[in-house]
Amino acid sequence: MKITRICGFVAAALILQMHGELIAQTIDEGISLLQQRKFAEARTVFEQILDKDENNAEAHYRLGLVYSNRTNPQRDVDKAVDELEKAVDLKPDSANYQFRYGVALGEKTQKAGIIKQAFLAPKVKNAFKRAVELNPQHAQARIALAQFYLIAPSIVGGNEEEGWKQLDEAIKLDEVPARSVKASFLERAKKNDEAEKEYKILVVSKPKDWRTWKNYGYFCMNAERYDAAVGNFKKYIELCPDTADSYQSLAEALLKKGETDLAMTNLNKSLSLDKDYVPAIILVGEVYQAKGQKKEAKDAYQRALSVAQNEYYKTQAEKKLKEVE
Numbered sequence: 300m301k302i303t304r305i306c307g308f309v310a311a312a313l314i315l316q317m318h319g320e321l322i323a324q325t326i327d328e329g330i331s332l333l334q335q336r337k338f339a340e341a342r343t344v345f346e347q348i349l350d351k352d353e354n355n356a357e358a359h360y361r362l363g364l365v366y367s368n369r370t371n372p373q374r375d376v377d378k379a380v381d382e383l384e385k386a387v388d389l390k391p392d393s394a395n396y397q398f399r400y401g402v403a404l405g406e407k408t409q410k411a412g413i414i415k416q417a418f419l420a421p422k423v424k425n426a427f428k429r430a431v432e433l434n435p436q437h438a439q440a441r442i443a444l445a446q447f448y449l450i451a452p453s454i455v456g457g458n459e460e461e462g463w464k465q466l467d468e469a470i471k472l473d474e475v476p477a478r479s480v481k482a483s484f485l486e487r488a489k490k491n492d493e494a495e496k497e498y499k500i501l502v503v504s505k506p507k508d509w510r511t512w513k514n515y516g517y518f519c520m521n522a523e524r525y526d527a528a529v530g531n532f533k534k535y536i537e538l539c540p541d542t543a544d545s546y547q548s549l550a551e552a553l554l555k556k557g558e559t560d561l562a563m564t565n566l567n568k569s570l571s572l573d574k575d576y577v578p579a580i581i582l583v584g585e586v587y588q589a590k591g592q593k594k595e596a597k598d599a600y601q602r603a604l605s606v607a608q609n610e611y612y613k614t615q616a617e618k619k620l621k622e623v624e
Contacts, residue, residue: 326357333364338371356389360396367403372608376410379403387426394434401426401443420455423447431465438473441465442480449484475505479514491522509538513548520552528552543573550582559586577603577612584619593623 329344345362348355363382366375383400390396401423408419424447430440448462466484469477482497498515505511516531532549539545546569553562563586569579584599600623603616 326361329358329361333361333368336368336370338365338368338373341365342373354389356386356393356396359383359389360386360393360399363399363403367399367406370608374610376403376407380407391429392433394430394437394440397426397430397433398437398440398443401430401440405443405447417455420447420451424451424456436472438469438477441469441472442477445469446480475501475508475510475514479510482514482518486518486521494518507538509535509545512538513545516548516552520555523555525552525556529556541572543569543576543579545569546572547576547579547582550579550586554582554586554589557589559589562586575606577607577609577616580606581612581616581619584616584623588619588623597623 325344325348329341329348332338332341332344342362342365345358345365348358349362352358359382363379363386365371366373366382367379368374380400380403383396383403386396387393387400404419404426405423408416408423411419424444427440427444427447430437431444434440442465445462445465447456448458448465451457462484463481466477466481470481478497478501482494485491485494485497495518498511498518501508501511502515512531512534516528516535519525519528519531529549529552532545532552535548536545546565550562550565550569553559553565563583566579566583566586569576570583573579580599580603584596584603587593587596587599597620600616600620604613604620607613607616
């Protein structure tokens with residue numbers, strides 16, 4: 300009798316272990332599909348896991364990431380918030396869960412009405428703040444918290460002094476994105492000299508990081524210093540010669556200088572690396588438009604609209620299309 304019971308317990312334990320391994324493998328499968336941007340397939344995997352175990356925090360978290368991904372044609376911020384909130388409720392001690400919940404909730408807040416914003420904004424702050432408390436080394440969470448403090452009105456939790464403090468702490472953890480964000484806020488405050496000092500620091504401290512040159516390049520673009528922008532984007536290309544974005548960035552600065560032929564050369568290079576790179580396709584239309592070739596510009600904008608999965612680029616392509624129709 301005892302042997303039978305022992306065998307029964309062992310069998311039950313093995314079944315539970317196998318079930319756990321099966322779930323883990325399925326989670327990994329879903330993550331792999333998400334990384335490949337196979338969003339519908341990834342969603343199905345995570346939903347199947349939740350059908351069997353609705354309290355699987357990781358499945359809710361990953362499903363939230365599927366819905367929040369900006370390249371997902373079926374992107375749904377409300378569903379992302381719902382899934383990430385469930386993940387946070389089930390596992391409140393995960394810094395990553397809190398951070399991603401804050402990001403999705405922040406986007407929902409931006410699109411909400413004034414009254415709802417006042418209700419949602421403190422939740423955004425609390426999510427980022429909790430992520431930092433759980434993991435003080437979480438640079439993205441610190442940057443997000445800093446951005447909240449610097450953007451939000453004080454009535455819903457904004458705090459400029461605390462925002463700058465969080466950015467300085469984030470710089471110690473991940474200098475390029477944190478210092479670039481600091482520079483962007485200084486630029487917004489019309490403190491361009493101080494903003495540029497931040498980029499010059501990065502030029503010295505992080506000259507091998509492509510983000511240094513890309514971000515500095517767009518700062519110069521905003522300041523209408525197109526020669527400087529061209530120089531910075533060329534550095535970007537040196538570091539990232541196999542990315543469509545680097546050539547598109549240079550083309551953007553060249554177009555601002557009126558060098559349409561050279562801009563098109565770089566756009567052709569960009570599209571040879573990624574034929575469906577929407578920012579480059581839109582810029583091709585702008586180059587044709589600058590040359591007065593309306594038909595070619597229209598064709599480019601229509602192509603951009605047909606391949607764009609991001610709502611921002613769809614809107615941009617539609618706006619440009621109306622300009623030439």
